[in-house]
Amino acid sequence: MDVLLKYIAGVLVVLATLLLALIYGLYWYGLRGIPEQLPQAQRAYSEPLRQLYWTLEVGGTGPIEVRPSNPVGFVIDTLTEPNGNTRALAGRLLRDRVASHLQMRLLPQRRRISLWHLTNAALSIRLSRERSGEQLIDYALEQASFGIDENGAPVRGIDAAAKRYFAQPVEALQTRELIALLVAMRGKSHDPACEPGRFARRYALLVDSAGLALDALRPPANMRIGVCRPRS
Structure with a gap:
């Protein structure tokens, strides 16, 4: 045994x-x-x-x-x-x-x-x-796509998105404006110019989840939405 x-x-x-x-x-x-040194946020x-x-x-x-x-x-x-x-x-x-x-x-x-x-x-x-x-989030924000600009070119990174949609550096944006960028980060399906209804619903959901008072379904008044353009 x-x-x-x-x-x-x-x-x-x-x-x-x-x-x-x-x-x-x-x-x-x-x-x-895979390289020994992985890319990281700048x-x-x-x-x-x-x-x-x-x-x-x-x-x-x-x-x-x-x-x-x-x-x-x-x-x-x-x-x-x-x-x-x-x-x-x-x-x-x-x-x-x-x-x-x-x-x-x-x-x-x-x-x-x-x-x-x-x-x-x-x-x-x-x-x-x-x-x-924190480093992973920085990388995700820096590399994410935020729709397209006025010429149909992709907007890459939240710094470029802040300038595209609000003409300000990301550090100057308020919470509601940052939430609007997080919605735009979902791509063409939530582009505020091409899919305003879907964008508004997602924006309202995130504003509510963040515990902010929801005044309207519309995005921030100072958001430069532009017109829907095909990707170049």
Whole structure:
């Protein structure tokens, strides 16, 4: 009996070792082609703007937090749901969103679905260990698309969006104006010129979620909406 138990224990150890080797092997394979130094935001945004993004865009509560992960922990997290833990869910969403953008930027040719998901998972793990939640939000705000300008060219980054829609630097904008930019960040489907109704409904929802008094469904009066133009 003792020999049998030792044999079973030995088999379990070997299987666990092989499983760990497989998980970590897939992690390093997923990072194949990813540079050692990942792109990062070129500036830091204000804490109120970061908090708005954290609360309204990814559904976070409380302080901004992205928990460091590892290949084994990532697998466990994927197979389990953090019941009621909105901060953990928001951290995952933020991490995965930035990972997807980085993958499209660094490896646009990696199209096979299985490899895409593997690389996305590996990048998510790496980002959780190398970037804080604040740094991830800064990158997301700096790289996001905010519709198109008067010439039909894409508006990239919240700094450019603040000048496009309000003719002011982002630091000078009030909360309602920042919320309007977060709605415009959703792309053509919420462009205030092309989809005014959808933009207004989303804007009203976010204003209410932020705890502000909703005077009207219309966007801020000083927002330069322009006309709907096709992307050039």
